Amino acid sequence: MNTPAPESTAGLAARLLAALHERRPLPLPGIVDAHAHLGPYSLFHIPRPDAAAMVEVMDRTGVARAAIAADRAIQLEAYRGNEEVLQADADHPGRFLPLGVVNPWQEPDQVTAAIVADPRFRGVKVHPDLARHPLNGPGYEVVHAAAEAAGLPVLTHTWQDSPYSRPEFVDDLATRHPGLTIVMGHAGGTPSGFRAAAALARRHRGVHLEVCGSVITGPALLDLVNRAGADRVLFGSDFPFIDQRLSLGRVVTAGLSDAALRAVLVDNAVRIHGTASRKEQR
Amino acid sequence: MIPYVDLDCQVGMLVDAPVDTATPADLTTRQARLGIVAAACAATSAWWHDPATGNAETHRLAVGHLRPTVMLHPSLPGEQPVTAEPIWADAVLATAAPGRHGWDLTDPSAVPLLDALEEMARPLLLSTEDLDWPGLDRLAGARPALTVLVTDIGYRALRRLVPVLHRRPNLLALTTNFATHEGIEWFVEHLGADRLLFGSGTPRHDPGAAVARLQWSGLDDATVRQIAHDNAVRLIPALGEVAR
Numbered sequence: 421m422n423t424p425a426p427e428s429t430a431g432l433a434a435r436l437l438a439a440l441h442e443r444r445p446l447p448l449p450g451i452v453d454a455h456a457h458l459g460p461y462s463l464f465h466i467p468r469p470d471a472a473a474m475v476e477v478m479d480r481t482g483v484a485r486a487a488i489a490a491d492r493a494i495q496l497e498a499y500r501g502n503e504e505v506l507q508a509d510a511d512h513p514g515r516f517l518p519l520g521v522v523n524p525w526q527e528p529d530q531v532t533a534a535i536v537a538d539p540r541f542r543g544v545k546v547h548p549d550l551a552r553h554p555l556n557g558p559g560y561e562v563v564h565a566a567a568e569a570a571g572l573p574v575l576t577h578t579w580q581d582s583p584y585s586r587p588e589f590v591d592d593l594a595t596r597h598p599g600l601t602i603v604m605g606h607a608g609g610t611p612s613g614f615r616a617a618a619a620l621a622r623r624h625r626g627v628h629l630e631v632c633g634s635v636i637t638g639p640a641l642l643d644l645v646n647r648a649g650a651d652r653v654l655f656g657s658d659f660p661f662i663d664q665r666l667s668l669g670r671v672v673t674a675g676l677s678d679a680a681l682r683a684v685l686v687d688n689a690v691r692i693h694g695t696a697s698r699k700e701q702r
Numbered sequence: 703m704i705p706y707v708d709l710d711c712q713v714g715m716l717v718d719a720p721v722d723t724a725t726p727a728d729l730t731t732r733q734a735r736l737g738i739v740a741a742a743c744a745a746t747s748a749w750w751h752d753p754a755t756g757n758a759e760t761h762r763l764a765v766g767h768l769r770p771t772v773m774l775h776p777s778l779p780g781e782q783p784v785t786a787e788p789i790w791a792d793a794v795l796a797t798a799a800p801g802r803h804g805w806d807l808t809d810p811s812a813v814p815l816l817d818a819l820e821e822m823a824r825p826l827l828l829s830t831e832d833l834d835w836p837g838l839d840r841l842a843g844a845r846p847a848l849t850v851l852v853t854d855i856g857y858r859a860l861r862r863l864v865p866v867l868h869r870r871p872n873l874l875a876l877t878t879n880f881a882t883h884e885g886i887e888w889f890v891e892h893l894g895a896d897r898l899l900f901g902s903g904t905p906r907h908d909p910g911a912a913v914a915r916l917q918w919s920g921l922d923d924a925t926v927r928q929i930a931h932d933n934a935v936r937l938i939p940a941l942g943e944v945a946r
Contacts, residue, residue, distance in 0.1 A: 440917050440918070441703045441737060441917070442703075443704075443917050464858035464859070464860060464861060465860040465861050466882065466883050467883065467884040467885065467888040468884050473884065477884070480918050480920065481918045611719045611720070634856075635719070636908075637719065637720075637721075637908040638722065638732075638909075638910055640719060642722075643720055660884070661883070662857045662882070662883060663881050663883050663885065663915055664883070665911070665915040665918045665919070666881055666911040666914065667911070668914060669908070669911040669912075669914020669915065669917075669918075670910050670911040670914075672910065672914065673908075673909075673910025673911075673914070674910065675722075
């Protein structure tokens with residue numbers, strides 16, 4: 421899809437709601453799904469978890485691009501999974517923002533260096549809970565330092581009370597790496613986690629909150645945006661791990677202002693990921 | 703606009719999350735924005751506090767397009783049987799939360815309750831958080847005349863759900879938090895649109911998310927309408943009357 425055209429946000433919420441009612445794609449160019457995956461997963465069956473099916477869904481919803489990390493990379497092996505997202509990007513130019521996964525147990529120095537050196541990657545994804553290593557632990561330090569130096573965002577799974585990814589660890593990370601852009605996947609995961617994540621976003625300019633999850637609702641999303649600021653909140657869905665339409669419907673119907681909707685759906689992600697490839701940005 | 707009939711919603715507060723549907727007026731406002739024209743509704747207290755107290759509150763709160771559901775509970779000595787509560791005759795469907803309320807739906811003492819439901823041809827809504835798939839399988843097998851609506855399917859259920867639904871034609875699925883990617887489309891292809899009905903799970907889950915999943919599905923308009931509305935009013939004609 422093309423670079424989003426400047427347009428008025430006046431009446432945006434009503435236009436998006438009307439599109440939902442009429443079963444049309446959202447009439448807002450440049451929507452980015454900031455938290456997505458690719459491929460099957462061990463614990464349950466996912467129908468059509470491939471890139472082509474994902475693009476079909478995005479065409480129906482009106483999502484221009486999705487930041488993807490392969491399920492194979494987060495739950496088994498980073499190298500092969502990272503190859504999968506690059507292939508998806510090659511097969512569907514302009515629709516995906518490939519995230520390279522770094523696993524602290526699988527040559528993190530080399531994998532991080534490869535991601536930073538390859539302009540096809542638009543960021544880094546880490547999943548401390550699956551790797552069973554704390555987000556601020558030594559195995560991830562190379563990732564954070566290199567991403568900060570390269571200006572690459574790091575998307576991390578976060579969950580309140582997790583021994584590996586709780587918001588306090590983001591606080592520590594953001595304090596030690598003030599120039600690092602950190603996207604808190606699931607924004608802490610629970611209502612208490614949302615409150616903690618919002619406080620971090622106010623405290624650290626690099627901390628952003630992505631809002632997919634099983635327990636977040638419209639009122640919780642509205643509260644999160646009010647506390648953190650609309651400039652710190654990103655739409656994401658986790659799809660095809662779960663259904664993209666859930667998170668998107670939640671954002672569109674939560675009662676956000678026109679300006680907040682545009683920020684959450686488009687502008688914040690564009691600020692983090694850019695519109696051109698890293699190669700073109702050089 | 704496709705009209706929606708919600709078979710799974712509650713009105714009231716939650717202990718661990720903000721809600722914007724604390725009153726019937728709040729819930730009505732939220733539902734109207736989404737095209738939800740009728741709903742089977744309970745007070746949150748029936749699920750999360752005390753079934754008998756909650757039933758009384760449901761009976762008071764569920765008016766207009768919100769039709770009451772009755773929460774089953776066993777009656778201990780000195781307690782009024784649920785079948786004698788004023789809500790019993792008015793409820794459009796029954797619910798049970800044996801996990802939440804500390805009882806066993808498969809215990810012989812529950813037989814009279816289930817017999818009464820069958821006699822009134824009233825469906826029973828059960829959450830997978832209260833009864834697991836093997837339990838649902840046993841219940842539906844033992845009660846082939848009882849229609850059981852399964853809610854809270856989640857996104858990890860297809861491998862467990864499919865064999866049980868193939869075995870038990872009296873089990874129907876609600877869309878409440880049925881969060882599998884392309885899951886709605888897959889369900890319709892392999893199990894049929896007549897076995898899937900709309901539920902939002904409000905306020906535990908977001909009604910906007912529930913509607914969006916169907917609206918942006920790959921299903922045609924007629925199939926979406928069938929799942930959103932037609933299946934529910936065929937099963938519970940009283941909801942069709944308030945949905946007009």
